[in-house]
Amino acid sequence: MNKKIGFRPTWAEINLGNLAYNFRQIRKAVSPVTKIMVTVKADAYGHGLIPVSNKLVECGVDFLGVASIDEGILLRKGGIKLPILVMGVVLEEHVGELFNFRLTPTICDIDQAKALHKKARSLKQDINIHIKVDTGMGRIGVSHYDAAGLVGKIANLKSLKIEGLFTHFAFADMNKKFTHYQAFLFYHLVSKLNRSGIRIPLIHAANSAGLLDYGSTHFNMCRPGLAIYGLYPRGNLKNSLKPVLSLKTKVIFVKRVPQGTGISYGHAYVTNRDTNIVTLPIGYGDGYQRNLSNISPVLIKGRRFKISGRICMDQMMVDVGDLPVKVGDEVVLIGFQGRNEISAQELAELSATIPYEIVCGLGSRIPRIYIG
Numbered sequence: 001m002n003k004k005i006g007f008r009p010t011w012a013e014i015n016l017g018n019l020a021y022n023f024r025q026i027r028k029a030v031s032p033v034t035k036i037m038v039t040v041k042a043d044a045y046g047h048g049l050i051p052v053s054n055k056l057v058e059c060g061v062d063f064l065g066v067a068s069i070d071e072g073i074l075l076r077k078g079g080i081k082l083p084i085l086v087m088g089v090v091l092e093e094h095v096g097e098l099f100n101f102r103l104t105p106t107i108c109d110i111d112q113a114k115a116l117h118k119k120a121r122s123l124k125q126d127i128n129i130h131i132k133v134d135t136g137m138g139r140i141g142v143s144h145y146d147a148a149g150l151v152g153k154i155a156n157l158k159s160l161k162i163e164g165l166f167t168h169f170a171f172a173d174m175n176k177k178f179t180h181y182q183a184f185l186f187y188h189l190v191s192k193l194n195r196s197g198i199r200i201p202l203i204h205a206a207n208s209a210g211l212l213d214y215g216s217t218h219f220n221m222c223r224p225g226l227a228i229y230g231l232y233p234r235g236n237l238k239n240s241l242k243p244v245l246s247l248k249t250k251v252i253f254v255k256r257v258p259q260g261t262g263i264s265y266g267h268a269y270v271t272n273r274d275t276n277i278v279t280l281p282i283g284y285g286d287g288y289q290r291n292l293s294n295i296s297p298v299l300i301k302g303r304r305f306k307i308s309g310r311i312c313m314d315q316m317m318v319d320v321g322d323l324p325v326k327v328g329d330e331v332v333l334i335g336f337q338g339r340n341e342i343s344a345q346e347l348a349e350l351s352a353t354i355p356y357e358i359v360c361g362l363g364s365r366i367p368r369i370y371i372g
Contacts, residue, residue, distance in 0.1 A: 017372025
């Protein structure tokens with residue numbers, strides 16, 4: 001048994017050297033004075049929250065962004081001392097944990113702000129906050145129409161220090177016209193606040209798509225997520241990034257079957273010749289999506305084959321023809337083998353989803369092995 005992998009030979013390799021390379025590429029893409037907040041929510045997009053965050057600290061990241069207090073607490077307990085922005089809404093009954101773990105909350109309305117201010121006054125502490133503005137995402141955030149008024153009211157709550165103002169692009173990977181419109185609304189708001197004498201230190205809008213494709217939206221901080229992991233928010237971007245995650249397994253069973261043999265549930269695949277069928281110990285219970293049955297590629301001995309039959313909870317089968325495959329041979333589901341590659345983007349397109357879901361969906365029973 002490989003102690004790092006366990007008794008079930010399926011694992012994800014996380015190349016921290018590639019992570020550092022991608023960070024350097026992003027650093028080159030923005031102004032030297034532009035700060036970088038990397039989004040590490042959802043277990044660093046399935047790559048491992050603490051190892052990834054530690055590497056980013058080593059690389060010189062300025063901020064980390066998480067979705068919840070829980071993720072922020074994990075970072076603090078993991079020894080991370082950098083500023084951490086909780087980008088989701090924090091309920092009033094939980095605001096005490098923001099002070100306990102030195103986390104920066106996102107504020108969207110005056111009731112949130114007042115509850116936080118009340119807690120700050122009771123603790124005789126000040127707290128940094130970032131205000132979220134909705135310029136077209138339709139998710140959390142104060143409407144851009146009302147944002148200046150909210151900022152003005154919060155500025156009078158002396159225990160709250162407005163450190164940041166931010167918005168989020170709805171589809172920077174698809175619609176340039178609307179993205180430029182969102183950026184215009186945000187610029188207009190920042191200018192209006194500046195004219196009124198309210199100058200907020202950190203202004204941020206650019207996610208990965210914004211960072212790579214809209215240089216004018218970098219402001220003085222950007223928020224890469226997908227790009228830091230070597231994945232692209234859309235195709236044909238020119239930036240050179242390296243995938244950080246590879247997904248691998250090993251052949252656990254090989255059998256020769258005759259023509260006309262049905263494979264897996266429902267016999268959705270039937271062999272058209274005498275052939276070798278190999279079984280792999282990974283399935284939809286690991287987050288490998290069932291709708292990839294019969295269409296998704298795998299790499300065995302440097303060659304591409306398709307999954308054969310329906311993906312099971314814990315296993316899948318592959319028809320390898322007459323290729324001499326043996327138990328223990330390594331199989332790549334995401335990554336390189338020889339000159340061939342299977343990317344998370346390719347799987348996303350086959351699954352009619354986005355690469356975020358492919359990597360974030362990989363389950364906790366797949367061990368992460370850190371290299372590089």
